[in-house]
Amino acid sequence: MAIVLYARKSIERENSISCETQLEYCKSVIKPDERNEKVITLVDNGFSGGNINRDGFQKMMNLVRQDKVSKVIVYKLDRISRSLSDFVNILQEFKTHKVEFVSSQESFDTSSPYGELIVKILMIFAEFERTSIINRITQAYAHRSEMGFYMGGRQPYGFELVPTVIHNIHTKKLSPLPAEIEQIRYIYEVYAQESVSLRRLMNILIAENRLPLNGSAWSTAKLSTILKNPIYVKADSDIYDYYERHGVQMVTDVSMFTGEYGAQLYGHTKHKPDNPDWSDMKLVLLTHNGIVDSDIWLKCQRKLEKNKQITNSYSNQTSWLSGKVICEKCGHTMTTIKGKINKSGEMRRYFNCTGKTHKKICTGTKVSIYAEDLENMVYDCICEKLSDLKEAKHITANDHSPEVNELKLKIKAIERSEKQLMDTMLTGGFNEDLLSLANQKATQFKNDKRALYERIDELKSMDDETDVIIDLAKSWKTADYNRKKEVAMIMIHQIIISEDGSTKIIWNI
Numbered sequence: 220m221a222i223v224l225y226a227r228k229s230i231e232r233e234n235s236i237s238c239e240t241q242l243e244y245c246k247s248v249i250k251p252d253e254r255n256e257k258v259i260t261l262v263d264n265g266f267s268g269g270n271i272n273r274d275g276f277q278k279m280m281n282l283v284r285q286d287k288v289s290k291v292i293v294y295k296l297d298r299i300s301r302s303l304s305d306f307v308n309i310l311q312e313f314k315t316h317k318v319e320f321v322s323s324q325e326s327f328d329t330s331s332p333y334g335e336l337i338v339k340i341l342m343i344f345a346e347f348e349r350t351s352i353i354n355r356i357t358q359a360y361a362h363r364s365e366m367g368f369y370m371g372g373r374q375p376y377g378f379e380l381v382p383t384v385i386h387n388i389h390t391k392k393l394s395p396l397p398a399e400i401e402q403i404r405y406i407y408e409v410y411a412q413e414s415v416s417l418r419r420l421m422n423i424l425i426a427e428n429r430l431p432l433n434g435s436a437w438s439t440a441k442l443s444t445i446l447k448n449p450i451y452v453k454a455d456s457d458i459y460d461y462y463e464r465h466g467v468q469m470v471t472d473v474s475m476f477t478g479e480y481g482a483q484l485y486g487h488t489k490h491k492p493d494n495p496d497w498s499d500m501k502l503v504l505l506t507h508n509g510i511v512d513s514d515i516w517l518k519c520q521r522k523l524e525k526n527k528q529i530t531n532s533y534s535n536q537t538s539w540l541s542g543k544v545i546c547e548k549c550g551h552t553m554t555t556i557k558g559k560i561n562k563s564g565e566m567r568r569y570f571n572c573t574g575k576t577h578k579k580i581c582t583g584t585k586v587s588i589y590a591e592d593l594e595n596m597v598y599d600c601i602c603e604k605l606s607d608l609k610e611a612k613h614i615t616a617n618d619h620s621p622e623v624n625e626l627k628l629k630i631k632a633i634e635r636s637e638k639q640l641m642d643t644m645l646t647g648g649f650n651e652d653l654l655s656l657a658n659q660k661a662t663q664f665k666n667d668k669r670a671l672y673e674r675i676d677e678l679k680s681m682d683d684e685t686d687v688i689i690d691l692a693k694s695w696k697t698a699d700y701n702r703k704k705e706v707a708m709i710m711i712h713q714i715i716i717s718e719d720g721s722t723k724i725i726w727n728i
């Protein structure tokens with residue numbers, strides 16, 4: 220049996236410590252009772268630690284495999300390998316052949332209790348690197364079947380339940396009903412607009428004759444239930460975050476939140492909207508495709524939460540079309556004035572000719588031009604105009620959101636490893652070597668995360684630069700009052716209202 224002293228000096232770092240000095244350090248940790256043992260020195264001069272194709276190292280491993288070695292001593296851990304998974308494999312092989320392993324600088328000694336603990340931590344790190352993030356994301360696609368099946372409850376609007384077999388279990392899955400799905404999409408789209416309350420949403424649906432296809436009627440409660448249901452969202456990492464933040468137990472791994480599938484919220488007690496405690500609720504990813512983009516879905520959640528606080532405080536008296544509306548008869552601008560409060564408690568505004576009210580010279584517009592109607596009409600016209608512009612400019616969509624989501628998933632995985640590291644530290648007790656190792660790893664996690672965040676910003680700004688029109692068209696659908704006013708200022712020269720109430724838009728572009 221022999222003690223191997225192993226030294227390696229890399230090519231790239233000239234000022235690193237020489238092999239001779241390394242060996243001196245190694246000799247200094249040979250114990251008094253080992254002095255009589257045979258000592259073999261093996262040296263790799265000018266080799267990187269990035270791989271294990273080194274003559275001296277391979278010689279050492281051969282001796283180990285022939286059970287001729289009792290102990291390996293190095294100056295520092297990284298002399299063995301800079302790759303953590305290689306390092307852990309080597310440690311495993313040492314263990315198999317009952318070789319003790321000692322590092323002179325890190326007082327790393329596999330025969331000591333702390334050494335054991337450090338090995339355990341290294342295993343966790345190596346496991347993290349091996350199964351790593353990228354693998355887990357690609358695996359997510361292969362493991363679709365690991366997603367949950369429908370957890371029961373009433374059949375949600377937009378779907379029917381059809382029998383299926385998952386994991387040899389006969390169960391049911393959601394199958395979309397296209398006409399109802401189209402309504403759901405529309406409901407989210409309309410409600411995501413800044414000025415649309417639940418009541419107004421309901422009125423729009425009724426006015427446009429978009430009634431429930433199952434023969435029932437809309438109510439604000441029913442619409443609110445639909446808007447809160449994650450069954451409809453294309454669940455991505457932002458959705459995972461949203462529920463995790465609310466204390467919901469997450470059943471499906473975050474890596475599966477790829478922005479494709481809907482999810483189901485379920486629990487023992489039915490969740491009440493006003494109950495802040497979500498801790499008995501669980502979220503599972505299902506196998507059907509989501510319908511609504513996560514940003515729109517989340518926007519609706521923010522609105523629902525806000526509306527709980529300020530209900531019926533609809534007080535907007537002006538219009539985002541103000542200044543653009545002209546009376547055809549007299550050529551004066553038309554401004555909004557307050558009307559009566561209607562049955563549903565809303566203040567109606569309508570456009571009135573200033574030539575009539577202030578100057579008494581106009582005999583035009585005998586019909587009431589309700590601001591809401593005119594706004595809705597112009598809103599639709601701008602929608603059309605924007606989509607025309609989009610096509611005319613032949614702008615190809617250059618959407619980076621799948622890549623951004625993937626990056627967010629990587630950040631999540633790192634955060635999880637950080638937590639794992641903390642837990643290990645807390646249960647493992649304190650030791651200087653342990654702390655310095657953990658600190659190194661924590662710094663690496665931090666840097667990796669920063670790099671990922673930078674890449675996300677980069678991608679987002681790329682999207683901003685290339686997709687101005689697409690962005691405008693998209694944001695128009697969810698534009699708030701000020702944004703609408705801005706766009707109207709740019710696009711519209713005048714809106715002319717004739718005596719019989721018919722309108723003509725004169726465009727700037």
Ligand SMILES: [Zn+2]
Nearest residue numbers: 546549572581
């Ligand atoms: Zn007039």
